[in-house]
């Protein structure tokens with residue numbers, strides 16, 4: 001395992017394009033987070049002018065709700081991470097280095113494993129990044145910080161986010177592996193997301209929606225936590241926890257895709 | 271009994287309707303320098319790809335070191351297959367590092383190897399900046415990194431300058447003298463004749479011949495003859511049991527003699543038929559003659 005991880009790191013760490021894309025991701029993430037807070041404050045400010053009762057200035061990033069909101073918003077940018085994975089995997093095809101790796105003595109299984117380790121580490125790094133950003137934003141936006149609030153049960157959204165990213169990236173790995181061409185894979189990923197959305201909207205009863213892959217990967221953290229006042233006496237149902245069933249479905253899908261990748265690489269001429 | 275390194279048994283590969291390799295069997299023993307010859311598209315690369323497990327055979331089997339194939343065996347094999355393949359954004363040293371991790375060997379010889387192939391000054395440039403010949407040299411260095419028991423070289427001199435070609439030849443000789451088994455696919459028959467101990471000739475995926483180079487060179491006797499009336503001469507030889515084949519080249523007739531027939535036998539026979547030769551020279555036996563001959567007779 002250590003050997004496979006070292007191989008992957010030697011392959012990717014000196015790769016400039018990787019750092020460019022990763023840096024771009026980190027920047028757009030920070031940007032999205034800041035801008036969404038600014039916009040919400042603006043809306044509230046406008047609404048406050050005409051409201052009979054003064055609206056409190058709210059923050060998305062107070063402890064403990066920061067974990068929920070942050071992971072929700074970061075979820076929109078996971079596509080970037082998927083694109084990095086797609087490029088990294090497709091490079092092995094376009095440079096034919098996969099072929100050379102096998103010739104040199106890597107087994108096909110080891111190749112898949114090494115890429116899965118990479119995806120695992122990459123997802124962990126992305127999660128750690130979110131955790132650190134959450135910690136910083138939370139400290140800035142909370143008045144009196146209580147350790148119990150920082151490490152509240154809402155921290156499970158960080159775990160949910162990790163599973164979300166990991167399973168989504170495994171799906172990206174599968175698409176990349178199936179199609180071999182980076183451009184084609186990225187387009188397919190986008191196109192598939194759209195098609196699935198349309199099919200669900202068109203025909204599928206809501207209790208089955210969670211069984212669709214993109215929904216499965218995307219719904220672990222699926223509703224932000226904003227302290228909205230009650231509307232018509234009904235409070236909006238927020239997501240309070242990450243569903244175990246949803247996590248299980250997502251992980252099951254990831255398992256299926258890994259299996260498909262394995263079957264593909266066994267049959268394929270490289 | 272020599273130790274068998276590679277044994278191929280009835281190997282076949284179909285690409286759709288194209289049969290790239292057709293029921294091929296051969297054995298390579300320890301210490302041999304085994305040449306695989308054949309015209310373009312005859313299945314050399316496909317064969318090597320199958321024994322290196324990057325192409326799945328349609329049918330047939332092979333063993334390495336007497337064992338069924340596994341990726342551990344490939345760690346003991348150094349190979350260049352057609353094009354040199356490396357990570358373009360990594361330097362030679364970084365590429366060799368990845369390779370050493372895959373092969374589970376130390377990468378300590380890296381610098382030494384790069385010196386040997388003349389890439390030491392460029393050891394920190396990206397592979398993508400290399401010229402074709404430099405890439406080929408890099409591939410040679412890589413194939414030797416693990417101190418392999420077997421070296422597989424598919425067109426190793428492709429794109430090399432004359433000095434590079436000579437260096438590769440020396441390298442093959444030197445490596446072979448250390449007891450390393452070498453499997454070499456090449457078009458340069460002259461090279462093969464100079465370096466190989468055994469050859470196998472493929473055409474359209476089928477094995478036409480397999481044996482030692484010595485055997486080939488003993489077997490073939492080629493003479494060039496001429497007479498005043500070339501047409502009569504040619505006519506007299508058509509279908510003669512004394513020859514395998516003949517070919518008119520300018521004003522000479524190139525004749526490949528049948529087994530146990532010498533030039534003087536032929537001369538005597540022709541004389542009896544009233545044909546006086548004005549020219550009779552025994553050509554130097556070359557693999558090239560034999561090779562072309564073999565392909566022609568298989569058509």
Ligand SMILES: Nc1ncnc2c1ncn2[C@@H]1O[C@H](COP(=O)(O)OP(=O)(O)OP(=O)(O)O)[C@@H](O)[C@H]1O
Nearest residue numbers: 285288289290308309310311312313314315316317
């Ligand atoms: N991936 C492929 N798909 C379809 N046909 C292929 C493929 N690879 C090789 N072939 C066919 O298999 C045959 C043998 O090809 P191969 O590359 O083994 O020849 P070769 O002896 O190495 O030729 P060369 O001397 O040109 O290198 C050719 O007819 C080729 O067209």
Ligand SMILES: [Mg+2]
Nearest residue numbers: 314315352424
């Ligand atoms: Mg070839």
